[in-house]
Amino acid sequence: MSHDEEHIMSTSEKLVRMANQIADFFHSKPREEGIAGVAEHINKFWEPRMRRQLFEMLDDGTGNFNELVVAASARIRRPITPAEADLKLGLKPSPADVAASQK
Numbered sequence: 750m751s752h753d754e755e756h757i758m759s760t761s762e763k764l765v766r767m768a769n770q771i772a773d774f775f776h777s778k779p780r781e782e783g784i785a786g787v788a789e790h791i792n793k794f795w796e797p798r799m800r801r802q803l804f805e806m807l808d809d810g811t812g813n814f815n816e817l818v819v820a821a822s823a824r825i826r827r828p829i830t831p832a833e834a835d836l837k838l839g840l841k842p843s844p845a846d847v848a849a850s851q852k
Contacts, residue, residue, distance in 0.1 A: 788824035797828035
Protein backbone atom coordinates (compact mmCIF):
# COMPACT_ATOMS: atom_id res chain seq x y z
CA MET A 750 0.00 0.00 0.00
CA SER A 751 1.43 3.40 -0.95
CA HIS A 752 1.57 6.33 1.42
CA ASP A 753 -1.28 8.00 -0.51
CA GLU A 754 -3.50 4.95 -0.09
CA GLU A 755 -2.90 4.92 3.66
CA HIS A 756 -4.00 8.54 4.03
CA ILE A 757 -7.61 8.81 5.13
CA MET A 758 -9.24 11.71 3.32
CA SER A 759 -11.22 14.33 5.18
CA THR A 760 -14.65 15.34 3.93
CA SER A 761 -13.15 18.53 2.50
CA GLU A 762 -10.43 16.61 0.66
CA LYS A 763 -13.04 14.25 -0.80
CA LEU A 764 -15.13 17.17 -1.98
CA VAL A 765 -12.12 18.80 -3.69
CA ARG A 766 -11.20 15.46 -5.27
CA MET A 767 -14.74 14.91 -6.61
CA ALA A 768 -14.99 18.45 -7.99
CA ASN A 769 -11.60 18.13 -9.66
CA GLN A 770 -12.54 14.75 -11.18
CA ILE A 771 -15.57 16.39 -12.77
CA ALA A 772 -13.35 19.18 -14.11
CA ASP A 773 -10.82 16.65 -15.43
CA PHE A 774 -13.58 15.00 -17.46
CA PHE A 775 -14.60 18.32 -19.02
CA HIS A 776 -11.04 19.53 -19.78
CA SER A 777 -11.20 17.90 -23.22
CA LYS A 778 -14.15 20.14 -24.14
CA PRO A 779 -13.92 23.75 -25.33
CA ARG A 780 -13.53 26.02 -22.28
CA GLU A 781 -17.08 27.43 -22.18
CA GLU A 782 -18.56 23.97 -22.65
CA GLY A 783 -16.32 22.65 -19.87
CA ILE A 784 -17.35 25.38 -17.45
CA ALA A 785 -21.03 24.79 -18.26
CA GLY A 786 -20.57 21.02 -17.89
CA VAL A 787 -18.94 21.28 -14.47
CA ALA A 788 -21.65 23.65 -13.21
CA GLU A 789 -24.47 21.54 -14.64
CA HIS A 790 -23.12 18.34 -13.11
CA ILE A 791 -22.68 19.88 -9.65
CA ASN A 792 -26.11 21.56 -9.81
CA LYS A 793 -27.80 18.30 -10.80
CA PHE A 794 -26.03 15.78 -8.61
CA TRP A 795 -24.62 17.49 -5.52
CA GLU A 796 -26.90 17.97 -2.55
CA PRO A 797 -27.12 21.44 -0.96
CA ARG A 798 -24.76 20.53 1.91
CA MET A 799 -22.04 19.62 -0.59
CA ARG A 800 -22.55 22.81 -2.59
CA ARG A 801 -22.57 24.85 0.63
CA GLN A 802 -19.23 23.32 1.65
CA LEU A 803 -17.85 23.94 -1.86
CA PHE A 804 -18.72 27.64 -1.60
CA GLU A 805 -17.35 27.89 1.96
CA MET A 806 -14.03 26.53 0.71
CA LEU A 807 -13.99 28.74 -2.39
CA ASP A 808 -14.92 31.83 -0.33
CA ASP A 809 -12.17 31.04 2.21
CA GLY A 810 -9.61 30.27 -0.50
CA THR A 811 -9.09 26.76 0.85
CA GLY A 812 -8.90 23.61 -1.22
CA ASN A 813 -6.79 23.08 -4.30
CA PHE A 814 -9.61 23.36 -6.83
CA ASN A 815 -9.10 22.88 -10.54
CA GLU A 816 -9.39 26.15 -12.45
CA LEU A 817 -12.53 24.89 -14.24
CA VAL A 818 -14.26 24.37 -10.88
CA VAL A 819 -13.42 27.93 -9.85
CA ALA A 820 -14.67 29.30 -13.18
CA ALA A 821 -17.85 27.20 -12.97
CA SER A 822 -18.65 28.44 -9.45
CA ALA A 823 -20.37 31.52 -10.90
CA ARG A 824 -22.92 29.17 -12.51
CA ILE A 825 -23.37 26.82 -9.57
CA ARG A 826 -26.47 27.44 -7.45
CA ARG A 827 -25.46 28.64 -4.00
CA PRO A 828 -27.72 26.91 -1.45
CA ILE A 829 -29.48 28.99 1.15
CA THR A 830 -28.47 28.72 4.79
CA PRO A 831 -30.78 27.18 7.42
CA ALA A 832 -31.45 30.71 8.76
CA GLU A 833 -32.45 31.91 5.28
CA ALA A 834 -34.75 28.90 4.90
CA ASP A 835 -36.46 29.76 8.21
CA LEU A 836 -36.97 33.36 7.09
CA LYS A 837 -38.56 32.17 3.84
CA LEU A 838 -40.99 30.13 5.93
CA GLY A 839 -41.69 33.08 8.20
CA LEU A 840 -39.95 31.49 11.17
CA LYS A 841 -37.60 33.27 13.52
CA PRO A 842 -34.11 31.74 13.12
CA SER A 843 -32.36 30.38 16.18
CA PRO A 844 -29.33 32.28 17.53
CA ALA A 845 -27.10 29.40 16.37
CA ASP A 846 -28.46 29.66 12.80
CA VAL A 847 -27.95 33.43 12.79
CA ALA A 848 -24.35 33.04 14.01
CA ALA A 849 -23.63 30.34 11.40
CA SER A 850 -25.01 32.46 8.57
CA GLN A 851 -22.74 35.37 9.52
CA LYS A 852 -19.51 33.38 9.05
